[in-house]
Amino acid sequence: MEIFRSGFITIxxxxxxxxxxLINQILKQKVAIISxxxxxxxxxxxxxxxxxxxxxxxxxxxxxxxxxSRLGEYMNEVAYQAVRHVDVVLFMLSxxxxxxxxxxxxxxxxxxxxxxxxxxxxxIDLIPKLEILPLIDRYKEExxxxxIVPISAxxxxxxxxxxxxxxxxxxxxxxxxxxxxxxxHPESFxxxxxxxxxxxxxxxxxxxxxxxVGIDQLSKREDSEIVDIQATIIVERQxxxxxxxxxxxxxxxxxxxLARQEIEQLLGSKVYLELWVKVIKDWRNKQQVxxxxxxxxxx
Numbered sequence: 144m145e146i147f148r149s150g151f152i153t154i155x156x157x158x159x160x161x162x163x164x165l166i167n168q169i170l171k172q173k174v175a176i177i178s179x180x181x182x183x184x185x186x187x188x189x190x191x192x193x194x195x196x197x198x199x200x201x202x203x204x205x206x207x208x209x210x211x212s213r214l215g216e217y218m219n220e221v222a223y224q225a226v227r228h229v230d231v232v233l234f235m236l237s238x239x240x241x242x243x244x245x246x247x248x249x250x251x252x253x254x255x256x257x258x259x260x261x262x263x264x265x266x267i268d269l270i271p272k273l274e275i276l277p278l279i280d281r282y283k284e285e286x287x288x289x290x291i292v293p294i295s296a297x298x299x300x301x302x303x304x305x306x307x308x309x310x311x312x313x314x315x316x317x318x319x320x321x322x323x324x325x326x327x328h329p330e331s332f333x334x335x336x337x338x339x340x341x342x343x344x345x346x347x348x349x350x351x352x353x354x355x356v357g358i359d360q361l362s363k364r365e366d367s368e369i370v371d372i373q374a375t376i377i378v379e380r381q382x383x384x385x386x387x388x389x390x391x392x393x394x395x396x397x398x399x400x401l402a403r404q405e406i407e408q409l410l411g412s413k414v415y416l417e418l419w420v421k422v423i424k425d426w427r428n429k430q431q432v433x434x435x436x437x438x439x440x441x442x
Contacts, residue, residue, distance in 0.1 A: 145196050146196075146315045147196055147197065147198075147315065147316070147317075147318065148196065148197045148198075148310055148313040148314065148315055148316060149197060149198040149199070149200070149313060149314075149316035149317060149318060149319060150199065150200070150229070150230030150231065150312075150313035150314060150316060151200045151202060151228070151229040151230055151231075152199055152200065152201050152202065152229060152230065152231045152232075152233060152309060153201075153202045153229045153231075153232050153233065154166070154201060154202065154233045154235055154263075155232065155233070155234055155235070155249060155253075156234060156235035156236065156246075156249065156263075157236075157243070157245045157246060157249070159237075160235040160236060160237050160265060161235060161237065161265040161266060161296040161297070162235055164296040164297055165235070165263070165265070165294070165296035165302070166190045166201055168296050168297070168299050168302055169190070169192050169201065169302060169306065170190055170192060170325050170326075172325065173333075173337075173405070173409075174190050174325060174326040174328070174333060189201070189202055189326060189327040189328065190202075190325060190326050191319075191320045191324050191325055191326065191327070192306070192325075193318070193320070193322050193324075196310075197310045197313060198316075198318050198319060198320065199306065199309060199310070199313070200319060200320070202229070229258050230258055230312065230313055230314065231258055231259055231261060231309055231312050231313070232253060232256055232258050232259070232260045232261070233260075233261050233263050233309075234249065234250070234253065234260055234261065234262055234263065234286075234288075235263040235265050236262065236263070236264055236265065236282075237265055237266045237269075238264045238265060238266050238267050238269065238270050238274075238275070238278060238293065239266050239269040239270050242282075242285065250285065250286050253286070259289035259290070259312055260286070260287075260288055260289060261288060261289055261290045261291070261292060261305075261308070261309075262282055262286070262288040262290070262291045262292070263292055263294060263305065264278060264279070264282070264291065264292070264293040264294065265294055265295065265296050266295060266296075266297070267293045267294065267295050267300065267301070268295040268297060268298050268300065275293050278293075279291045279293065289312070290308055292304065292305045292308060330361070330409070330410070331358040331361050333409060334358055334361065334372060334374070334406055334409070335356040335357065335358050335374065336356070337402050337405045337406055337409070338356045338374055338376065338398070338402045338418070339354060339355070339356045339376075340402075341397075341398045341401045341402045342354050342356075342376065342387070342398055344401070345394065345397060345398060345401075346386065346387070346394075352427075353378050353379045353380070353383055353427070354376060354377070354378055354383075354387075355376075355377045355426065356374055356375070356376050356377075357374065357375045357377070357435070358372065358373075358374050359373040359374060359375055359419075360372065360373040363412070367413075368412045368413060369412065369413045369414070369415055370406075370410055370412045370413070370414045370415070371414075371415050371417075372406065372414060372415070372416045372417070373417045373419070374416070374417070374418055374419070375418075375419045375420070375421050376418060376419070376420050376421070377420075377421045377422070377423050377426055377432075378420065378421075378422055378423075379422065379423065379424055379425060379426055379427070380422065380424070381422055383422075384420045384421075384422050387420050388420060395418055395420070398418065399416050399418050402416060402418075403416045
């Protein structure tokens with residue numbers, strides 16, 4: 144009888160290195176939001192990948208960065224906590240970018256890590272294939288990586304090989320989650336993240352970093368399959384609220400339409416989505432508000 148292996152795998156890296164894209168590629172569905180804005184992931188996303196012989200529990204962390212608010216400090220703490228007590232650490236780099244100060248800072252934090260550290264060279268679809276092997280040789284001198292695996296999280300190239308390699312490092316263990324579970328987050332969290340993703344997609348400059356989303360109501364109508372959702376988008380200034388609403392409510396309508404389409408795919412039901420915008424001045428530095436919207440480090 145083949146051994147069943149299971150374990151916890153943390154993905155760390157600078158903002159925008161492709162951590163959330165990898166999670167979604169592995170699961171073949173969206174549980175982590177994707178944006179070209181840095182620091183998109185704010186909470187630790189736990190994603191579960193199960194096969195007949197193994198269960199891999201991935202922890203996608205916020206990108207480690209120099210914090211400018213309590214929210215930023217929270218995000219860094221979440222990332223550091225996720226490195227402790229895991230079986231494998233995946234350090235993700237963009238193959239098309241040089242190793243920077245932020246990358247070296249993260250590697251410094253990983254020096255005392257007991258778990259094997261893999262280097263994941265992401266975005267190999269953006270460089271010539273002849274450059275991959277020299278790049279691997281170069282990174283071998285930077286850190287004692289247990290494995291160096293080139294992938295494209297976007298296209299899926301190399302992802303199956305990565306999964307097979309991870310499984311070899313996992314201990315014999317139980318099935319922590321039933322086969323059908325792909326994330327430990329409730330639907331309300333994923334819905335709030337899908338709404339926030341559309342805000343990130345459609346806005347610029349300071350607004351993406353100033354936005355949080357809370358779900359006020361999530362219920363299915365008794366007489367139909369329609370799901371009613373009421374959500375509040377919070378910002379820090381009245382000027383941001385005006386931008387989010389847009390002329391004649393156009394921006395808010397666009398955000399709602401795009402979010403509703405993905406939420407309906409997630410739930411498999413028709414959705415009636417109501418969005419509100421609320422101003423809470425300097426909310427990213429208010430501990431009570433951070434806790435209310437789920438930004439609370441856990442040990």
